[in-house]
Amino acid sequence: MLTLHQYNQSPFNQKIQRMLNYKGVAFEEIYWRIAERGKVLKVSPSGKLPALEHNGKVVVDSTDMAYYIETAFPQRPLIPEDPKLRGLLHAIEDWADESLYFYEMVLRFTTEGNTEKNVPKLIENEAPALRWLLKRIIPRLLRKATANQGIGRKSREQLSIDTRRHIEAVANMLGQDDWLLDNRLTLADLAVYAMFQCFRDADFVAAMLDEYPAVTAWMARIETETSTRAQE
Numbered sequence: 001m002l003t004l005h006q007y008n009q010s011p012f013n014q015k016i017q018r019m020l021n022y023k024g025v026a027f028e029e030i031y032w033r034i035a036e037r038g039k040v041l042k043v044s045p046s047g048k049l050p051a052l053e054h055n056g057k058v059v060v061d062s063t064d065m066a067y068y069i070e071t072a073f074p075q076r077p078l079i080p081e082d083p084k085l086r087g088l089l090h091a092i093e094d095w096a097d098e099s100l101y102f103y104e105m106v107l108r109f110t111t112e113g114n115t116e117k118n119v120p121k122l123i124e125n126e127a128p129a130l131r132w133l134l135k136r137i138i139p140r141l142l143r144k145a146t147a148n149q150g151i152g153r154k155s156r157e158q159l160s161i162d163t164r165r166h167i168e169a170v171a172n173m174l175g176q177d178d179w180l181l182d183n184r185l186t187l188a189d190l191a192v193y194a195m196f197q198c199f200r201d202a203d204f205v206a207a208m209l210d211e212y213p214a215v216t217a218w219m220a221r222i223e224t225e226t227s228t229r230a231q232e
């Protein structure tokens with residue numbers, strides 16, 4: 001059995017869950033509370049989640065998990081064999097994981113109107129006594145982390161410009177195609193989708209996405225292909 005260790009509301013969960021769904025692989029989920037960090041460190045020494053447990057082995061980092069899953073469950077491949085496509089896939093996946101991730105964090109949890117809406121969802125599984133405190137601390141921690149990274153220092157106007165550029169990049173990559181690479185669903189689609197799905201939780205970005213019907217249709221296609229969970 002596969003076990004996916006996760007934090008609530010993480011885009012990386014979506015990337016891996018949808019990969020497993022597409023391949024028809026059943027998995028169980030364990031959601032860890034922020035307050036359970038000591039226990040999380042025993043599963044994932046970096047403290048980062050998701051982590052995938054399979055046959056006594058633990059894989060951390062969603063990219064390593066994706067390549068592990070592709071090898072362990074080769075049915076319905078999501079990673080192309082062709083070297084050029086593999087290179088492009090890596091570039092797109094890393095753009096999603098290491099750039100779009102910080103945008104979605106800033107947009108969802110630090111912009112006016114969206115912080116109030118999304119932080120409660122992030123902490124909904126925490127012990128009630130801690131929620132009051134976390135509701136105040138988490139936006140500050142995320143502002144600090146994203147300011148250190150850089151994207152958190154951008155003005156709202158600049159965030160809008162950048163985000164539109166990211167959405168347009170996907171619209172341009174799609175062109176007339178249904179998928180980003182190789183005319184089929186790949187890990188590149190899932191990695192970018194995971195971040196764009198979080199973009200939707202920031203109201204002004206949800207409205208921006210709606211201006212790009214080719215992008216919202218692509219998101220809907222991914223949902224159709226990857227939402228059904230395999231049963232044990």
Ligand SMILES: N[C@@H](CCC(=O)N[C@@H](CS)C(=O)NCC(=O)O)C(=O)O
Binds near residue numbers: 012046
């Ligand atoms: N590159 C990692 C990123 C994972 C990540 O940053 N996870 C966040 C939740 S979205 C986390 O565990 N944060 C807790 C921490 O940084 O200690 C991946 O692809 O899995």
